[in-house]
Amino acid sequence: MAYVPAPGYQPIYNPTLPYNKPIPGGLSVGMSIYIQGVAKDHMKRFFVNFVAGHGSGEDIAFHFNPRFDGWDKVVFNSYQGGKWGKEEKKRSMPFHKGTPFELVFMVLTEHYKVVVNGDPFYEFGHRIPLQMVTHLLVDGDLELQSINFIGGPPAPNQGPGQSNQQPSILPTMEGPPVFNPPVPFMRRLQRELTVRRTIIVKGYVPPTCNSFSINFKVASSGDLALHINPRPLEGVLVRNSYLNGSWGSEERKISHNPFGPGQFFDLSIRCGIDRFKVFANGQHLFDFSHRLSAFQKVDMLEIHGDVTLSYVQV
Known part of the structure; x- marks a missing residue:
């Protein structure tokens, strides 16, 4: 089953290094670039450059450069007209060797805002x-797990994961994203749940996580059309429904489990005609056939438990 990203959400999974690709639609205020990866055990340094062009020697608008060299620090700079600018540095290292991380660059009017692990x-x-x-x-x-370009104008060619489908049959998302929301998280859907509607949830599973849940809920009745319940300490991923005051039969079979302790995840939950189709980190994870025939009644997304959220878009 092919993974089709929702418009405005261009994920690239497991890219090779060096990664040197166009920014879909160009860089603009309001965009966020999410980079998930793992710092190698022998890490000395890595860099992220926002470049004006593709070849060598091009101007660099922002050079982000963590360095493990005995005086661990992160260096920030620009490169223009063949010369480096005034170096800025922070003697604080938010990355740890052999450990996953999530690095976010938020493009604001006056500056780039860098967020590490929330x-x-x-x-x-x-x-x-x-x-x-x-x-x-x-x-x-470093090892790259994913790069996501979020916000900004849609690009005509999205690169890896692109689709030739027409916009009328592409998945859709509604409303602005929410960054680093607290848990428990509850958000009303702006309109009814429809076919091709896609919900994006990005987050982190703490090492001590016992369980968390993502629920597609009918607020008026309390029914859960889809209950996604990772239990990292048990190594299982439970799916179920809760209708008319009773739980249905659990589903547990999956080909892989992306919700290990200490791991970041990127979940895409798409409503289909007869089922929910769920992808994790760009790979198909499971399908869940509709048990609530009137799935359009779902009007709330609810997330609670031992999880840290970095991005939610409904």
Whole structure:
């Protein structure tokens, strides 16, 4: 089953290094770039560059460069006209060797805001106009799990994971995303749940996580059309429904489990005509046939338990 990203959400999974690709639709205020990866055990340094062009020697609007060199620090700079600018640095290392991380670059009017593992880390003022930035370059001592470009104008060619489907049959999302929301999380859907509607949930499973739940709920009755319940300590992923005051039969079979302790996840939950289709980190995870015939009555997304959320879009 092919993975089709929802419009405005262009994930690239397991890219090879160096990663040097165009930014879909170009860089603009309001965009966020999510990078999930693992710092290698022998990490010395890696970098993320926002580049004005594709070739070598191009201007770099923002150079983000963690360095493990005995004086662990993160360096920030720009490169323009063949010369490096004034270096900024922070002697604080939010990355740990051999450990997964989530790195977010939020593009704001005055600066890039850097968030690491959900915590604000640094703000780097613009030195080169955003409209000149065309490519993202990532390389160094890390393993990339995913790069997601969120927000901004849709690109005509989305790269890996692209689809030639017409917009009328593409999955859809509603409303603005929510960044780093607290748990428990409850959000009313702006309109009824329809076919091709896609919900995105990105987060982190703490090492001590026992259980958490993602529920597609009918607020008026309390019915759950879909209950997704990862239990990391048990190593299982339970799916079920709760209708008319009773739980249905559990479903547990999966080909892989993306909800290990200490892991980041990227979940895409799509409503189909006769089932929910769920993808994790770009791979098909499971289908769940509709048990609530009038699934359009679902009007709330509810997330609670031992989980840290970084991004939700309904």
